[in-house]
Amino acid sequence: MLFRQLEYLVALARERHFARAAQACHVSQPALSEAVRKLEEELDVPLVRRGRTYEGLTPEGERIVVWAQRILADRDALTSEVGHLRTGLSGRMRIGSVPTASGAVALLTAPFCLAHPLVTVEVRGDLQSQDVLRQLRDFEIDAGITYLHEGLGERFRTVPLYEERYVLLTGAADTPGHRATATWAEAARLPLCLLTEEMQGRRILDELFTEAGVRPSPRVETDSVAVLFAHVRTGRWAGVVPHTWLHVFGVPQGMRAVPLVEPARSVPMGLVTIAREPGSVTARALREIASRTDVAAALERLPVD
Template sequence: MLFRQLEYLVALSRERHFARAAQACYVSQPALSEAIRKLEEELDVPLVRRGRKYEGLTPEGERIVVWAQRILADRDALKDEVSALRTGLSGTLRVGVIPTATGAVSLLTSPFCTAHPLVGVEVRADLQHEDILRQVQNFEFDAGITYLHKDLPEGFRTVPLYQERYVLLTGAADNVGHRATATWSQASRLPLCLLTGNMQGRRVLDELFAEAGVRPSPRVETDSVATLFAHVRTGQWATVVPQAWLHVFGIPHGMRAVPLVEPARAVRVGLVTAAREPGSVMARALTDIARRTDLTAGLERLSGTWASQG
Protein backbone atom coordinates (compact mmCIF):
# COMPACT_ATOMS: atom_id res chain seq x y z
CA MET A 1 0.00 0.00 0.00
CA LEU A 2 1.31 3.43 -0.98
CA PHE A 3 0.46 6.87 0.36
CA ARG A 4 -0.26 7.86 -3.22
CA GLN A 5 -3.07 5.31 -3.48
CA LEU A 6 -4.68 6.64 -0.31
CA GLU A 7 -4.38 10.21 -1.61
CA TYR A 8 -6.17 9.20 -4.81
CA LEU A 9 -8.99 7.53 -2.89
CA VAL A 10 -9.48 10.55 -0.63
CA ALA A 11 -9.50 12.86 -3.66
CA LEU A 12 -12.10 10.67 -5.38
CA SER A 13 -14.27 10.74 -2.26
CA ARG A 14 -14.01 14.53 -2.12
CA GLU A 15 -14.46 15.30 -5.82
CA ARG A 16 -16.95 12.48 -6.56
CA HIS A 17 -15.66 12.38 -10.12
CA PHE A 18 -12.70 10.45 -11.57
CA ALA A 19 -11.52 13.22 -13.92
CA ARG A 20 -11.72 15.95 -11.27
CA ALA A 21 -9.97 13.74 -8.71
CA ALA A 22 -7.18 13.01 -11.19
CA GLN A 23 -6.81 16.71 -11.95
CA ALA A 24 -6.64 17.51 -8.21
CA CYS A 25 -3.84 14.92 -7.85
CA TYR A 26 -1.99 16.08 -11.00
CA VAL A 27 -2.16 12.65 -12.65
CA SER A 28 -4.02 11.16 -15.58
CA GLN A 29 -7.41 9.59 -15.01
CA PRO A 30 -6.19 6.11 -16.09
CA ALA A 31 -3.31 6.33 -13.59
CA LEU A 32 -5.67 7.26 -10.75
CA SER A 33 -8.15 4.52 -11.67
CA GLU A 34 -5.41 1.88 -11.88
CA ALA A 35 -3.95 2.88 -8.50
CA ILE A 36 -7.35 2.59 -6.83
CA ARG A 37 -7.98 -0.76 -8.54
CA LYS A 38 -4.67 -2.07 -7.15
CA LEU A 39 -5.65 -0.83 -3.71
CA GLU A 40 -8.89 -2.78 -3.99
CA GLU A 41 -6.92 -5.91 -4.91
CA GLU A 42 -4.54 -5.47 -2.00
CA LEU A 43 -7.34 -4.93 0.52
CA ASP A 44 -9.53 -7.55 -1.17
CA VAL A 45 -12.66 -5.37 -1.00
CA PRO A 46 -14.46 -3.23 -3.60
CA LEU A 47 -14.01 0.46 -2.80
CA VAL A 48 -15.83 2.13 -5.70
CA ARG A 49 -19.28 1.46 -7.15
CA ARG A 50 -18.61 1.53 -10.85
CA GLY A 51 -21.05 1.95 -13.69
CA ARG A 52 -20.97 4.00 -16.83
CA LYS A 53 -19.89 6.81 -14.53
CA TYR A 54 -18.79 7.24 -10.92
CA GLU A 55 -21.61 6.12 -8.63
CA GLY A 56 -19.97 6.63 -5.25
CA LEU A 57 -17.98 4.56 -2.80
CA THR A 58 -19.04 1.23 -1.41
CA PRO A 59 -19.68 0.96 2.35
CA GLU A 60 -16.21 -0.55 2.62
CA GLY A 61 -14.82 2.35 0.61
CA GLU A 62 -16.42 4.89 2.94
CA ARG A 63 -14.74 3.26 5.94
CA ILE A 64 -11.37 3.00 4.19
CA VAL A 65 -11.53 6.72 3.32
CA VAL A 66 -11.76 7.56 7.04
CA TRP A 67 -8.64 5.48 7.72
CA ALA A 68 -6.90 6.98 4.68
CA GLN A 69 -7.58 10.52 5.90
CA ARG A 70 -6.21 9.62 9.33
CA ILE A 71 -3.09 7.96 7.92
CA LEU A 72 -2.35 10.87 5.60
CA ALA A 73 -2.93 13.37 8.40
CA ASP A 74 -0.53 11.47 10.65
CA ARG A 75 2.05 11.42 7.86
CA ASP A 76 1.76 15.17 7.39
CA ALA A 77 1.85 15.76 11.16
CA LEU A 78 5.01 13.67 11.39
CA LYS A 79 6.67 15.69 8.62
CA ASP A 80 5.67 18.97 10.29
CA GLU A 81 6.92 17.76 13.66
CA VAL A 82 10.32 16.75 12.27
CA SER A 83 10.59 20.01 10.34
CA ALA A 84 9.74 22.00 13.46
CA LEU A 85 12.43 20.19 15.44
CA ARG A 86 15.04 20.87 12.76
CA THR A 87 14.36 24.37 11.48
CA GLY A 88 11.27 25.66 13.27
CA LEU A 89 7.65 25.40 12.23
CA SER A 90 7.07 25.60 8.47
CA GLY A 91 4.41 24.59 5.99
CA THR A 92 0.78 25.73 5.78
CA LEU A 93 -1.79 26.32 8.51
CA ARG A 94 -5.32 25.58 7.26
CA VAL A 95 -8.21 27.27 9.06
CA GLY A 96 -11.95 27.20 8.37
CA VAL A 97 -14.01 30.19 9.53
CA ILE A 98 -17.73 30.90 9.81
CA PRO A 99 -18.87 34.07 7.97
CA THR A 100 -19.53 36.09 11.11
CA ALA A 101 -15.96 35.50 12.37
CA THR A 102 -14.19 36.64 9.19
CA GLY A 103 -13.69 40.07 10.72
CA ALA A 104 -11.88 38.66 13.74
CA VAL A 105 -9.68 35.94 12.25
CA SER A 106 -6.83 38.33 11.41
CA LEU A 107 -6.44 39.15 15.11
CA LEU A 108 -5.40 35.52 15.54
CA THR A 109 -3.52 34.79 12.33
CA SER A 110 -1.39 37.95 12.51
CA PRO A 111 0.32 37.06 15.82
CA PHE A 112 0.61 33.47 14.59
CA CYS A 113 2.53 34.61 11.48
CA THR A 114 4.75 36.82 13.61
CA ALA A 115 5.59 33.89 15.88
CA HIS A 116 6.09 31.46 12.97
CA PRO A 117 7.47 33.40 9.98
CA LEU A 118 8.09 30.27 7.88
CA VAL A 119 4.44 29.19 7.95
CA GLY A 120 1.87 30.20 5.36
CA VAL A 121 -1.78 30.52 6.34
CA GLU A 122 -4.75 29.39 4.27
CA VAL A 123 -8.08 30.73 5.54
CA ARG A 124 -11.28 29.28 4.13
CA ALA A 125 -14.11 31.63 5.03
CA ASP A 126 -17.90 31.73 4.60
CA LEU A 127 -18.30 28.12 5.74
CA GLN A 128 -21.17 26.67 7.72
CA HIS A 129 -20.61 25.48 11.29
CA GLU A 130 -21.23 21.83 10.40
CA ASP A 131 -18.83 21.95 7.44
CA ILE A 132 -16.03 23.31 9.61
CA LEU A 133 -16.46 20.55 12.20
CA ARG A 134 -16.55 17.90 9.49
CA GLN A 135 -13.41 19.17 7.77
CA VAL A 136 -11.51 19.47 11.06
CA GLN A 137 -12.56 15.92 11.88
CA ASN A 138 -11.53 14.75 8.40
CA PHE A 139 -8.11 16.46 8.73
CA GLU A 140 -8.83 18.91 5.89
CA PHE A 141 -8.42 21.81 8.35
CA ASP A 142 -5.94 22.10 11.20
CA ALA A 143 -8.45 24.23 13.09
CA GLY A 144 -11.75 26.03 12.79
CA ILE A 145 -13.23 29.22 14.21
CA THR A 146 -16.92 28.72 14.91
CA TYR A 147 -19.67 28.87 17.52
CA LEU A 148 -19.05 27.04 20.78
CA HIS A 149 -22.49 25.56 21.36
CA LYS A 150 -23.27 23.39 24.35
CA ASP A 151 -24.12 20.52 22.00
CA LEU A 152 -20.71 20.54 20.28
CA PRO A 153 -19.95 16.88 19.41
CA GLU A 154 -17.28 14.93 21.25
CA GLY A 155 -13.84 14.64 19.72
CA PHE A 156 -12.99 18.36 19.69
CA ARG A 157 -10.92 20.69 21.84
CA THR A 158 -12.00 24.31 22.16
CA VAL A 159 -10.48 27.64 23.15
CA PRO A 160 -12.98 30.51 23.67
CA LEU A 161 -11.96 33.60 21.69
CA TYR A 162 -14.67 36.24 22.18
CA GLN A 163 -18.37 36.87 22.67
CA GLU A 164 -20.19 37.70 19.45
CA ARG A 165 -22.41 40.73 19.99
CA TYR A 166 -24.69 42.29 17.40
CA VAL A 167 -25.41 45.76 16.09
CA LEU A 168 -28.10 47.14 13.84
CA LEU A 169 -26.46 48.68 10.78
CA THR A 170 -28.72 51.25 9.19
CA GLY A 171 -28.68 54.51 7.27
CA ALA A 172 -27.58 57.59 9.21
CA ALA A 173 -30.84 59.31 8.29
CA ASP A 174 -32.96 56.53 9.79
CA ASN A 175 -34.69 57.46 13.06
CA VAL A 176 -33.45 54.28 14.75
CA GLY A 177 -29.91 55.15 13.73
CA HIS A 178 -29.88 58.16 16.06
CA ARG A 179 -30.67 56.13 19.18
CA ALA A 180 -28.11 54.87 21.69
CA THR A 181 -29.56 51.37 21.40
CA ALA A 182 -32.25 49.56 19.43
CA THR A 183 -34.37 46.56 20.33
CA TRP A 184 -34.65 43.40 18.27
CA SER A 185 -38.36 44.15 17.97
CA GLN A 186 -37.62 47.56 16.42
CA ALA A 187 -35.09 45.99 14.06
CA SER A 188 -37.64 43.41 12.87
CA ARG A 189 -39.92 46.19 11.59
CA LEU A 190 -37.24 47.67 9.32
CA PRO A 191 -36.69 46.63 5.67
CA LEU A 192 -33.99 44.04 6.32
CA CYS A 193 -31.23 42.41 4.32
CA LEU A 194 -29.93 39.33 6.16
CA LEU A 195 -27.84 36.21 5.65
CA THR A 196 -29.61 33.23 4.09
CA GLY A 197 -31.56 30.91 6.34
CA ASN A 198 -29.26 27.91 5.85
CA MET A 199 -26.30 29.71 7.44
CA GLN A 200 -25.52 29.24 11.13
CA GLY A 201 -25.09 32.99 11.63
CA ARG A 202 -28.65 33.56 10.40
CA ARG A 203 -30.00 30.81 12.62
CA VAL A 204 -28.43 32.55 15.62
CA LEU A 205 -30.14 35.81 14.59
CA ASP A 206 -33.49 34.06 14.21
CA GLU A 207 -33.13 32.67 17.76
CA LEU A 208 -32.48 36.15 19.12
CA PHE A 209 -35.42 37.63 17.21
CA ALA A 210 -37.62 34.79 18.53
CA GLU A 211 -36.43 35.47 22.08
CA ALA A 212 -37.74 39.01 21.61
CA GLY A 213 -41.07 37.58 20.44
CA VAL A 214 -40.73 38.64 16.81
CA ARG A 215 -39.85 37.09 13.47
CA PRO A 216 -37.88 38.98 10.80
CA SER A 217 -39.12 39.09 7.22
CA PRO A 218 -36.05 40.08 5.17
CA ARG A 219 -36.77 41.10 1.59
CA VAL A 220 -33.18 40.41 0.60
CA GLU A 221 -31.12 37.41 1.69
CA THR A 222 -27.49 36.69 0.79
CA ASP A 223 -24.47 34.60 1.77
CA SER A 224 -22.17 37.58 1.17
CA VAL A 225 -21.03 40.04 3.82
CA ALA A 226 -20.17 42.60 1.15
CA THR A 227 -23.70 42.35 -0.25
CA LEU A 228 -25.19 43.19 3.15
CA PHE A 229 -23.11 46.36 3.42
CA ALA A 230 -23.82 47.30 -0.19
CA HIS A 231 -27.58 47.16 0.38
CA VAL A 232 -27.41 49.26 3.55
CA ARG A 233 -25.31 51.80 1.66
CA THR A 234 -28.26 52.48 -0.69
CA GLY A 235 -30.19 53.93 2.25
CA GLN A 236 -33.15 51.61 1.68
CA TRP A 237 -32.14 48.71 3.90
CA ALA A 238 -30.89 47.78 7.36
CA THR A 239 -29.08 44.68 8.54
CA VAL A 240 -27.87 43.00 11.71
CA VAL A 241 -24.14 42.26 11.84
CA PRO A 242 -21.66 41.01 14.44
CA GLN A 243 -19.70 43.76 16.14
CA ALA A 244 -16.53 41.94 15.05
CA TRP A 245 -17.17 42.95 11.44
CA LEU A 246 -16.51 46.56 12.38
CA HIS A 247 -12.87 45.52 12.76
CA VAL A 248 -12.73 45.16 8.98
CA PHE A 249 -15.38 47.49 7.59
CA GLY A 250 -15.62 50.14 10.28
CA ILE A 251 -18.84 52.09 9.95
CA PRO A 252 -19.06 53.21 6.32
CA HIS A 253 -19.96 56.81 5.57
CA GLY A 254 -23.69 57.40 5.75
CA MET A 255 -24.36 54.49 8.12
CA ARG A 256 -24.84 54.08 11.85
CA ALA A 257 -24.13 51.03 14.04
CA VAL A 258 -26.54 50.76 16.96
CA PRO A 259 -26.10 48.10 19.69
CA LEU A 260 -29.05 45.72 19.91
CA VAL A 261 -30.73 45.07 23.26
CA GLU A 262 -33.77 43.23 24.64
CA PRO A 263 -32.17 40.73 24.56
CA ALA A 264 -28.58 41.96 24.90
CA ARG A 265 -27.21 38.45 24.52
CA ALA A 266 -23.89 37.32 23.10
CA VAL A 267 -22.81 34.04 21.48
CA ARG A 268 -19.45 32.40 22.22
CA VAL A 269 -17.04 32.02 19.30
CA GLY A 270 -13.89 29.99 19.67
CA LEU A 271 -11.13 27.90 18.17
CA VAL A 272 -11.93 24.25 17.49
CA THR A 273 -9.31 21.53 16.93
CA ALA A 274 -9.43 17.74 16.80
CA ALA A 275 -8.95 16.05 20.17
CA ARG A 276 -6.35 13.49 19.21
CA GLU A 277 -2.74 12.81 20.14
CA PRO A 278 -0.19 13.84 19.12
CA GLY A 279 -2.28 15.79 16.63
CA SER A 280 -1.31 18.50 14.21
CA VAL A 281 1.71 20.58 15.19
CA MET A 282 0.02 23.48 13.38
CA ALA A 283 -3.08 23.09 15.53
CA ARG A 284 -0.99 23.05 18.70
CA ALA A 285 0.88 26.18 17.66
CA LEU A 286 -2.35 28.06 16.81
CA THR A 287 -3.95 26.92 20.07
CA ASP A 288 -0.98 28.35 21.98
CA ILE A 289 -1.41 31.70 20.22
CA ALA A 290 -5.17 31.66 20.85
CA ARG A 291 -4.68 31.13 24.56
CA ARG A 292 -2.27 34.09 24.76
CA THR A 293 -4.26 36.51 22.57
CA ASP A 294 -7.08 38.65 23.97
CA LEU A 295 -9.38 38.98 20.97
CA THR A 296 -12.16 40.47 23.06
CA ALA A 297 -10.05 43.47 24.05
CA GLY A 298 -8.87 43.98 20.47
CA LEU A 299 -12.37 43.90 19.02
CA GLU A 300 -13.87 46.16 21.66
CA ARG A 301 -11.04 48.68 21.36
CA LEU A 302 -11.29 48.92 17.58
CA SER A 303 -15.09 48.83 17.48
CA GLY A 304 -15.28 51.52 20.14
CA THR A 305 -12.98 53.76 18.10
CA TRP A 306 -15.09 53.39 14.96
CA ALA A 307 -18.34 53.80 16.85
CA SER A 308 -17.16 57.17 18.12
CA GLN A 309 -16.47 58.16 14.50
CA GLY A 310 -19.79 56.92 13.11
Protein backbone atom coordinates (compact mmCIF):
# COMPACT_ATOMS: atom_id res chain seq x y z
CA MET A 1 0.00 0.00 0.00
CA LEU A 2 2.86 2.41 0.83
CA PHE A 3 4.40 2.03 -2.62
CA ARG A 4 1.06 2.80 -4.23
CA GLN A 5 0.63 5.90 -2.08
CA LEU A 6 4.11 7.10 -3.00
CA GLU A 7 3.43 6.47 -6.69
CA TYR A 8 0.27 8.57 -6.49
CA LEU A 9 2.12 11.40 -4.74
CA VAL A 10 4.92 11.41 -7.33
CA ALA A 11 2.34 11.43 -10.14
CA LEU A 12 0.52 14.33 -8.52
CA ALA A 13 3.77 16.29 -8.20
CA ARG A 14 4.55 15.62 -11.85
CA GLU A 15 1.10 16.28 -13.33
CA ARG A 16 0.13 19.11 -10.92
CA HIS A 17 -3.49 18.09 -11.31
CA PHE A 18 -5.52 15.46 -9.46
CA ALA A 19 -7.46 14.23 -12.50
CA ARG A 20 -4.39 13.96 -14.74
CA ALA A 21 -2.42 12.22 -11.96
CA ALA A 22 -5.25 9.72 -11.48
CA GLN A 23 -5.39 9.08 -15.22
CA ALA A 24 -1.62 8.51 -15.33
CA CYS A 25 -1.94 5.99 -12.48
CA HIS A 26 -5.01 4.31 -14.04
CA VAL A 27 -7.19 4.90 -10.98
CA SER A 28 -10.15 7.11 -10.20
CA GLN A 29 -9.56 10.60 -8.87
CA PRO A 30 -11.29 9.83 -5.53
CA ALA A 31 -9.05 6.77 -5.08
CA LEU A 32 -5.91 8.80 -5.67
CA SER A 33 -7.06 11.64 -3.39
CA GLU A 34 -7.92 9.21 -0.61
CA ALA A 35 -4.55 7.45 -0.88
CA VAL A 36 -2.69 10.75 -0.64
CA ARG A 37 -4.84 11.80 2.33
CA LYS A 38 -4.06 8.52 4.14
CA LEU A 39 -0.36 9.05 3.48
CA GLU A 40 -0.65 12.47 5.12
CA GLU A 41 -2.27 10.84 8.14
CA GLU A 42 0.40 8.16 8.39
CA LEU A 43 3.24 10.68 8.14
CA ASP A 44 1.37 13.25 10.25
CA VAL A 45 2.31 16.12 7.91
CA PRO A 46 0.31 17.98 5.24
CA LEU A 47 1.63 17.14 1.78
CA VAL A 48 -0.75 18.97 -0.55
CA ARG A 49 -2.00 22.56 -0.48
CA ARG A 50 -5.68 22.22 -1.25
CA GLY A 51 -8.17 24.82 -2.40
CA ARG A 52 -10.89 24.67 -5.00
CA THR A 53 -8.20 23.16 -7.26
CA TYR A 54 -4.74 21.69 -6.78
CA GLU A 55 -2.45 24.46 -5.47
CA GLY A 56 0.83 22.57 -5.23
CA LEU A 57 2.74 20.65 -2.58
CA THR A 58 3.58 21.93 0.86
CA PRO A 59 7.29 22.30 1.78
CA GLU A 60 6.94 18.98 3.58
CA GLY A 61 5.36 17.49 0.48
CA GLU A 62 8.24 18.66 -1.71
CA ARG A 63 10.72 16.87 0.55
CA ILE A 64 8.63 13.70 0.75
CA VAL A 65 8.38 13.56 -3.05
CA VAL A 66 12.19 13.43 -3.28
CA TRP A 67 12.21 10.49 -0.85
CA ALA A 68 9.34 8.86 -2.71
CA GLN A 69 11.22 9.07 -6.01
CA ARG A 70 14.27 7.47 -4.43
CA ILE A 71 12.27 4.72 -2.74
CA LEU A 72 10.40 3.85 -5.93
CA ALA A 73 13.62 3.92 -7.96
CA ASP A 74 15.29 1.59 -5.44
CA ARG A 75 12.28 -0.74 -5.58
CA ASP A 76 12.47 -0.87 -9.36
CA ALA A 77 16.24 -1.38 -9.24
CA LEU A 78 15.84 -4.24 -6.78
CA THR A 79 13.16 -5.88 -8.93
CA SER A 80 15.36 -5.57 -12.02
CA GLU A 81 18.40 -6.91 -10.17
CA VAL A 82 16.48 -9.97 -8.97
CA GLY A 83 15.09 -10.55 -12.44
CA HIS A 84 18.58 -10.21 -13.90
CA LEU A 85 19.93 -12.84 -11.52
CA ARG A 86 17.06 -15.19 -12.29
CA THR A 87 16.45 -14.91 -16.03
CA GLY A 88 18.79 -12.26 -17.39
CA LEU A 89 18.22 -8.54 -17.85
CA SER A 90 14.63 -7.65 -18.72
CA GLY A 91 12.15 -4.81 -18.34
CA ARG A 92 12.17 -1.34 -19.87
CA MET A 93 15.03 1.12 -20.18
CA ARG A 94 14.31 4.83 -20.65
CA ILE A 95 16.86 7.03 -22.41
CA GLY A 96 16.58 10.80 -22.73
CA SER A 97 18.60 12.70 -25.33
CA VAL A 98 19.08 16.26 -26.46
CA PRO A 99 17.86 16.65 -30.07
CA THR A 100 21.34 17.17 -31.52
CA ALA A 101 22.46 13.80 -30.13
CA SER A 102 19.34 11.77 -30.80
CA GLY A 103 20.69 10.73 -34.20
CA ALA A 104 23.53 8.90 -32.44
CA VAL A 105 21.39 7.06 -29.89
CA ALA A 106 20.96 4.03 -32.17
CA LEU A 107 24.72 3.45 -32.05
CA LEU A 108 24.19 2.43 -28.41
CA THR A 109 20.70 0.95 -28.45
CA ALA A 110 21.55 -1.47 -31.29
CA PRO A 111 24.36 -3.30 -29.43
CA PHE A 112 22.44 -2.99 -26.15
CA CYS A 113 19.33 -4.70 -27.54
CA LEU A 114 21.51 -7.37 -29.15
CA ALA A 115 23.15 -8.10 -25.80
CA HIS A 116 19.90 -7.90 -23.80
CA PRO A 117 17.02 -9.14 -26.00
CA LEU A 118 14.48 -9.16 -23.15
CA VAL A 119 14.78 -5.39 -22.54
CA THR A 120 12.61 -2.89 -24.39
CA VAL A 121 13.94 0.63 -24.89
CA GLU A 122 12.09 3.94 -24.79
CA VAL A 123 13.95 6.91 -26.28
CA ARG A 124 12.91 10.50 -25.57
CA GLY A 125 14.87 12.36 -28.20
CA ASP A 126 13.62 15.94 -27.87
CA LEU A 127 14.71 16.93 -24.34
CA GLN A 128 16.61 20.08 -23.52
CA SER A 129 19.90 19.54 -21.69
CA GLN A 130 18.49 20.70 -18.35
CA ASP A 131 15.50 18.38 -18.81
CA VAL A 132 17.80 15.39 -19.28
CA LEU A 133 19.50 16.08 -15.95
CA ARG A 134 16.22 16.85 -14.17
CA GLN A 135 14.57 13.65 -15.37
CA LEU A 136 17.63 11.68 -14.27
CA ARG A 137 17.44 13.28 -10.81
CA ASP A 138 13.71 12.54 -10.64
CA PHE A 139 14.24 8.93 -11.82
CA GLU A 140 12.00 9.51 -14.84
CA ILE A 141 14.72 8.17 -17.15
CA ASP A 142 17.55 5.70 -16.57
CA ALA A 143 20.20 7.33 -18.74
CA GLY A 144 20.73 10.45 -20.81
CA ILE A 145 22.87 11.58 -23.73
CA THR A 146 23.78 15.21 -23.48
CA TYR A 147 26.59 17.77 -23.39
CA LEU A 148 29.40 17.03 -20.92
CA HIS A 149 30.69 19.88 -18.80
CA GLU A 150 32.35 20.41 -15.42
CA GLY A 151 29.11 21.52 -13.79
CA LEU A 152 27.72 17.98 -13.77
CA GLY A 153 29.39 17.45 -10.38
CA GLU A 154 29.41 14.24 -8.37
CA ARG A 155 25.71 13.42 -8.78
CA PHE A 156 26.24 11.95 -12.24
CA ARG A 157 28.44 9.34 -13.83
CA THR A 158 29.54 10.02 -17.40
CA VAL A 159 30.90 8.01 -20.32
CA PRO A 160 32.34 10.22 -23.08
CA LEU A 161 30.99 9.16 -26.48
CA TYR A 162 32.13 11.60 -29.17
CA GLU A 163 32.90 15.22 -30.02
CA GLU A 164 30.00 17.07 -31.62
CA ARG A 165 31.13 19.23 -34.53
CA TYR A 166 29.10 21.24 -37.00
CA VAL A 167 28.45 21.32 -40.72
CA LEU A 168 26.76 23.85 -42.95
CA LEU A 169 23.84 22.25 -44.77
CA THR A 170 22.80 23.99 -47.99
CA GLY A 171 21.36 23.40 -51.43
CA ALA A 172 23.93 21.97 -53.81
CA ALA A 173 24.46 25.34 -55.51
CA ASP A 174 24.56 27.48 -52.39
CA THR A 175 27.77 26.53 -50.55
CA PRO A 176 30.09 29.57 -50.68
CA GLY A 177 32.49 29.08 -53.53
CA HIS A 178 31.67 25.35 -53.68
CA ARG A 179 34.59 24.86 -51.31
CA ALA A 180 35.22 21.86 -49.07
CA THR A 181 34.67 24.04 -45.97
CA ALA A 182 32.75 27.17 -45.04
CA THR A 183 33.39 29.76 -42.35
CA TRP A 184 30.93 30.77 -39.66
CA ALA A 185 31.00 34.32 -41.04
CA GLU A 186 29.95 33.02 -44.46
CA ALA A 187 27.19 30.93 -42.90
CA ALA A 188 25.81 33.96 -41.05
CA ARG A 189 25.19 35.73 -44.37
CA LEU A 190 22.90 32.97 -45.64
CA PRO A 191 19.12 32.74 -44.98
CA LEU A 192 19.31 30.39 -42.02
CA CYS A 193 17.08 27.89 -40.27
CA LEU A 194 18.51 27.23 -36.77
CA LEU A 195 17.54 25.59 -33.51
CA THR A 196 15.60 27.76 -31.04
CA GLU A 197 17.49 30.01 -28.64
CA GLU A 198 16.53 28.17 -25.43
CA MET A 199 18.29 25.01 -26.60
CA GLN A 200 21.85 24.29 -25.47
CA GLY A 201 22.79 23.34 -29.03
CA ARG A 202 21.74 26.79 -30.27
CA ARG A 203 23.61 28.55 -27.47
CA ILE A 204 26.77 26.77 -28.55
CA LEU A 205 26.20 27.87 -32.16
CA ASP A 206 25.69 31.47 -31.04
CA GLU A 207 28.99 31.36 -29.15
CA LEU A 208 30.78 30.17 -32.29
CA PHE A 209 29.13 32.85 -34.44
CA THR A 210 30.15 35.46 -31.84
CA GLU A 211 33.72 34.17 -31.85
CA ALA A 212 33.71 34.66 -35.62
CA GLY A 213 32.56 38.25 -35.08
CA VAL A 214 29.09 37.84 -36.58
CA ARG A 215 25.52 37.56 -35.38
CA PRO A 216 23.10 35.36 -37.33
CA SER A 217 19.52 36.39 -38.04
CA PRO A 218 17.68 33.12 -38.69
CA ARG A 219 14.45 33.36 -40.65
CA VAL A 220 13.17 30.08 -39.19
CA GLU A 221 13.79 28.51 -35.77
CA THR A 222 12.84 25.01 -34.63
CA ASP A 223 13.44 22.56 -31.79
CA SER A 224 13.74 19.67 -34.27
CA VAL A 225 16.79 18.78 -36.34
CA ALA A 226 14.52 16.82 -38.69
CA VAL A 227 12.44 19.96 -39.30
CA LEU A 228 15.66 21.88 -39.99
CA PHE A 229 16.63 19.32 -42.66
CA ALA A 230 13.18 19.60 -44.20
CA HIS A 231 13.48 23.38 -44.53
CA VAL A 232 16.92 23.19 -46.13
CA ARG A 233 15.50 20.60 -48.54
CA THR A 234 13.17 23.25 -50.00
CA GLY A 235 16.18 25.18 -51.29
CA ARG A 236 15.19 28.41 -49.54
CA TRP A 237 17.29 28.07 -46.40
CA ALA A 238 20.62 26.87 -45.10
CA GLY A 239 21.15 25.26 -41.71
CA VAL A 240 23.85 24.40 -39.21
CA VAL A 241 23.54 20.82 -37.99
CA PRO A 242 25.61 18.45 -35.85
CA HIS A 243 27.58 16.03 -38.01
CA THR A 244 25.92 13.12 -36.15
CA TRP A 245 22.67 13.72 -38.03
CA LEU A 246 24.34 12.72 -41.27
CA HIS A 247 24.31 9.25 -39.73
CA VAL A 248 20.52 9.39 -39.98
CA PHE A 249 19.91 11.24 -43.25
CA GLY A 250 23.24 11.12 -45.04
CA VAL A 251 23.57 14.07 -47.40
CA PRO A 252 20.18 14.21 -49.16
CA GLN A 253 20.17 14.48 -52.94
CA GLY A 254 20.45 18.07 -54.07
CA MET A 255 22.11 19.20 -50.82
CA ARG A 256 25.67 19.68 -49.58
CA ALA A 257 27.15 19.41 -46.09
CA VAL A 258 30.54 20.98 -45.47
CA PRO A 259 32.48 21.39 -42.21
CA LEU A 260 32.40 24.82 -40.57
CA VAL A 261 35.74 26.43 -39.75
CA GLU A 262 37.14 29.68 -38.37
CA PRO A 263 36.62 28.65 -35.66
CA ALA A 264 36.72 24.87 -35.91
CA ARG A 265 35.53 23.56 -32.58
CA SER A 266 33.85 20.51 -31.13
CA VAL A 267 31.80 19.89 -27.97
CA PRO A 268 32.03 16.70 -25.86
CA MET A 269 28.90 14.55 -25.74
CA GLY A 270 28.38 11.59 -23.47
CA LEU A 271 26.19 9.14 -21.65
CA VAL A 272 25.05 10.39 -18.24
CA THR A 273 23.57 8.34 -15.40
CA ILE A 274 22.89 8.92 -11.73
CA ALA A 275 25.97 8.21 -9.60
CA ARG A 276 23.90 6.84 -6.73
CA GLU A 277 24.43 3.12 -6.13
CA PRO A 278 23.25 0.48 -6.68
CA GLY A 279 21.12 2.37 -9.20
CA SER A 280 19.37 1.05 -12.27
CA VAL A 281 20.69 -2.30 -13.49
CA THR A 282 19.72 -1.37 -17.06
CA ALA A 283 21.66 1.90 -16.78
CA ARG A 284 24.67 -0.06 -15.54
CA ALA A 285 24.37 -2.42 -18.51
CA LEU A 286 24.12 0.53 -20.92
CA ARG A 287 27.24 2.10 -19.40
CA GLU A 288 29.10 -1.15 -20.07
CA ILE A 289 27.93 -1.12 -23.69
CA ALA A 290 28.91 2.56 -24.07
CA SER A 291 32.36 1.93 -22.59
CA ARG A 292 33.22 -0.64 -25.24
CA THR A 293 31.41 0.94 -28.22
CA ASP A 294 33.51 3.32 -30.31
CA VAL A 295 30.76 5.79 -31.17
CA ALA A 296 33.27 8.41 -32.30
CA ALA A 297 34.81 6.04 -34.85
CA ALA A 298 31.38 5.17 -36.25
CA LEU A 299 30.56 8.85 -36.68
CA GLU A 300 33.91 9.57 -38.37
CA ARG A 301 32.74 7.44 -41.29
CA LEU A 302 29.79 9.72 -41.98
CA PRO A 303 29.51 11.32 -45.43
CA VAL A 304 30.33 15.00 -45.85
CA ASP A 305 30.06 16.31 -49.39
